[in-house]
Amino acid sequence: QAVVSQEPSLTVSPGGTVTLTCGCSTGAVTSGQFPYWFQQMPGQAPKTLIYDTSKKQSWTPARFSGSLLGGKAALTLSGAQPEDEADYYCFILCSGGRVFGGGTRLTVL
Amino acid sequence: QVQLQESGPGLVKPSQTLSLTCSVSGGGSISSGNYYWGWIRQPAGKGLEWIGRIYTNGATFYNPSLKSRVSISLDASKSQFSLELSSVTAADTAVYYCIREPPGSWGQGIQVTVSS
Numbered sequence: 001q002a003v004v005s006q007e008p009s010l011t012v013s014p015g016g017t018v019t020l021t022c023g024c025s026t027g028a029v030t031s032g033q034f035p036y037w038f039q040q041m042p043g044q045a046p047k048t049l050i051y052d053t054s055k056k057q058s059w060t061p062a063r064f065s066g067s068l069l070g071g072k073a074a075l076t077l078s079g080a081q082p083e084d085e086a087d088y089y090c091f092i093l094c095s096g097g098r099v100f101g102g103g104t105r106l107t108v109l
Numbered sequence: 110q111v112q113l114q115e116s117g118p119g120l121v122k123p124s125q126t127l128s129l130t131c132s133v134s135g136g137g138s139i140s141s142g143n144y145y146w147g148w149i150r151q152p153a154g155k156g157l158e159w160i161g162r163i164y165t166n167g168a169t170f171y172n173p174s175l176k177s178r179v180s181i182s183l184d185a186s187k188s189q190f191s192l193e194l195s196s197v198t199a200a201d202t203a204v205y206y207c208i209r210e211p212p213g214s215w216g217q218g219i220q221v222t223v224s225s
Contacts, residue, residue, distance in 0.1 A: 001173055036213050038157070045206060046157065048213030057212060089157050097172060098147070098159045 002026055002095030004102075006088075011107045012080040020104045021072040022090030028071035029092060035073035036091040037066055040103075046089065050075060080108050111136030113207050113216035121201075121223050127194040131207030131216055132187075140165050140185035145210040148181060148192045150203040151218075158203075162210070163190060197223045 003025040012018035022035060029035060031053045038046040048057050050066035053073065063079045073090055085108045090101040117129035131146070133139050139146060147162030161171035163181045171179045180193040194201060202223045207216040 034210075036210075038213070045215050045218045048215070051210070051212045055212065091157075091159070097170065098162065100149075100157045100159055103156045 002097065002099050004090060004092060004094050004099045006090055006101035006104045008102065009105045009107070011109055012077065012084075014080055014082060014108055016080050017076065017078045018080060018106070019069070020075040020077075020088055020090075020106070021069065022074070022092060022101050023072045024092060024094040024099075026095045029068060029073045031068065033073075033093040035066065035068075037064075037073075037075045038089045038091065040087045040089065042086075049088075077106075082108050084108055111209055111214050113209060113214060115205060115207050115216045115219040117219060117221070119220055119222060121197055121221060122225050123198055123223055124196055127192070127197050127201060127221055127223070129192045129205055129207075129219065129221070130189050131191070132189050133209070134188065136209070138185055139183060139188055139190065140167075145170075146181075146183065146190045147208045147210060149206045149208055150201075151206070152200075152203040160192065160194075160205075199223050 005023045035053050037050040039049050040046040049060045054066040065076050067074050088104045112134045114132045121127045145162040148160040151157050161181050163169045178195045183190045204218040206218045
């Protein structure tokens with residue numbers, strides 16, 4: 001089965017910039033794989049931040065952006081806030097099916 | 110803004126079939142438009158797992174690891190779509206979410222426990 005890879009954990013300083021990436025084991029990620037990025041706070045349902053590579057939900061803070069970078073899907077946080085500390089999951093078409101990455105735990109410290 | 114709400118039994122016995130329904134409101138007919146209606150689950154303390162989805166034309170797509178046990182259907186007259194997962198075990202205990210793609214509108218989730 002296809003594997004979607006994410007960094008298990010990342011740390012960013014308040015006000016800093018960090019990029020989370022999402023790769024597919026079968027090759028480079030393209031827009032045709034419709035990458036999504038979800039944010040999940042402890043004890044809460046996930047929320048969609050980014051869909052279809054770079055589109056934002058109405059509630060997505062402007063400091064979050066989605067893109068393709070180096071053959072992977074990427075989520076960039078510019079100007080990190082303490083409230084951005086959460087788990088982040090990517091979700092893409094990989095080898096014919098929808099697959100989640102294992103998630104990135106982002107610490108703002 | 111479309112809203113989704115899961116419903117169904119919170120407790121299912123091993124070897125039985127788990128059946129959940131997602132009720133959709135605020136987004137027009139669920140059998141029109143270019144949308145996928147899907148199910149996702151999350152065991153306690155673990156990551157998200159895609160179960161499968163159904164397109165507005167009724168085409169279904171399933172996680173290969175669950176495909177032999179899963180069925181997703183659409184009932185446009187009730188503005189609902191449903192999940193059936195057969196032969197459940199304790200490993201199927203999780204919070205189950207329904208979702209619409211795009212743009213990724215989620216239900217609040219429902220805890221399902223498999224136990225005798």
